[in-house]
Amino acid sequence: MLMGEFHHSIDQKGRMIIPAKFRETLGSNFIITRGIEKCIYIYPKDAFAQITQKLKSLPFTKKNARSFVRFFLSGALEVELDKQGRILLPEPLAKYASLSKNCVIIGTGERLEVWDEDSWQTFFTEEQDNMAEIAEDLFQDSDERW
Amino acid sequence: MLMGEFHHSIDQKGRMIIPAKFRETLGSNFIITRGIEKCIYIYPKDAFAQITQKLKSLPFTKKNARSFVRFFLSGALEVELDKQGRILLPEPLAKYASLSKNCVIIGTGERLEVWDEDSWQTFFTEEQDNMAEIAEDLFQDSDERW
DNA sequence: ATAATAGTGGGGAAAAGTGGGGGATTTCTA
DNA sequence: TAGAAATCCCCCACTTTTCCCCACTATTAT
Numbered sequence: 545m546l547m548g549e550f551h552h553s554i555d556q557k558g559r560m561i562i563p564a565k566f567r568e569t570l571g572s573n574f575i576i577t578r579g580i581e582k583c584i585y586i587y588p589k590d591a592f593a594q595i596t597q598k599l600k601s602l603p604f605t606k607k608n609a610r611s612f613v614r615f616f617l618s619g620a621l622e623v624e625l626d627k628q629g630r631i632l633l634p635e636p637l638a639k640y641a642s643l644s645k646n647c648v649i650i651g652t653g654e655r656l657e658v659w660d661e662d663s664w665q666t667f668f669t670e671e672q673d674n675m676a677e678i679a680e681d682l683f684q685d686s687d688e689r690w
Numbered sequence: 691m692l693m694g695e696f697h698h699s700i701d702q703k704g705r706m707i708i709p710a711k712f713r714e715t716l717g718s719n720f721i722i723t724r725g726i727e728k729c730i731y732i733y734p735k736d737a738f739a740q741i742t743q744k745l746k747s748l749p750f751t752k753k754n755a756r757s758f759v760r761f762f763l764s765g766a767l768e769v770e771l772d773k774q775g776r777i778l779l780p781e782p783l784a785k786y787a788s789l790s791k792n793c794v795i796i797g798t799g800e801r802l803e804v805w806d807e808d809s810w811q812t813f814f815t816e817e818q819d820n821m822a823e824i825a826e827d828l829f830q831d832s833d834e835r836w
Numbered sequence: 837a838t839a840a841t842a843g844t845g846g847g848g849a850a851a852a853g854t855g856g857g858g859g860a861t862t863t864c865t866a
Numbered sequence: 867t868a869g870a871a872a873t874c875c876c877c878c879a880c881t882t883t884t885c886c887c888c889a890c891t892a893t894t895a896t
């Protein structure tokens with residue numbers, strides 16, 4: 545289970561450290577792709593395989609399906625750790641998520657998310673006030689305690 | 691699986707690089723044809739064979755079927771990599787997709803798509819906002835996580 | 837305090853991408 | 867049918883990017 549928040553930097557060559565805690569789960573090869581928000585997702589290969597499985601079942605004759613597959617896969621790439629535990633960030637993805645120097649890497653269960661530090665700050669302060677409400681909303685039909 | 695986004699240029703002789711990452715999957719000979727959107731599709735030979743197989747099963751008595759087959763096959767052409775890993779873009783296809791100098795090559799699973807940089811930019815910004823919605827829509831019947 | 841692990845930065849070799857010269861082949865044309 | 871023109875494709879030269887390696891710093895553990 546991927547969890548936690550780590551602050552790191554991207555060097556001038558476009559390389560970013562993958563925090564040591566995540567390396568065991570991710571292995572040395574994994575998938576990096578555009579997130580739905582203004583961030584990057586990082587999936588272990590097996591988790592990503594489940595997603596592509598799903599995508600395959602979508603008909604390429606449907607416009608929405610084509611758009612979505614295009615959006616999702618065009619942003620995806622398999623990357624490999626170097627001996628220092630870093631990856632080279634693909635430029636289009638860095639641009640998409642406005643990543644420059646300071647970034648935040650967070651674990652969200654089955655994937656990682658990489659945010660620009662400023663974007664993360666903004667997102668976080670904006671959303672934290674809504675959390676109580678969102679929580680009620682998500683679990684309104686549920687009797688479960690947590 | 692063909693994935694990723696690469697920005698390259700077409701030189702004055704009409705040649706375009708096929709990114710190194712794709713060459714293994716494509717082999718040295720593959721099929722290039724008109725895309726459904728304003729772009730060019732590139733298929734490995736075997737994937738293209740499967741598609742033509744499907745097209746054959748369409749009833750040629752249906753007007754739409756005839757149109758589609760005509761559209762799809764009239765633009766299709768087998769091309770070969772030169773020793774530098776480039777292909778020579780057939781002029782009618784370049785024209786169809788408004789390809790001039792700067793182009794974007796994206797992997798979308800079983801095929802590549804080649805877009806003019808401006809067209810891609812336009813498509814992308816237009817669709818970006820719909821993606822979250824489309825995603826919810828596509829996966830609404832699913833219990834799976836992704 | 838010392839050793840081990842994690843993170844940062846940069847040099848340099850190798851690979852990928854770009855552009856153009858020029859020869860061979862094909863096509864056009866007179 | 868010969869010569870001109872266009873096209874294609876092989877090769878070379880150059881630039882940029884990627885990747886491997888080493889050195890150094892910072893942090894954590896013993």
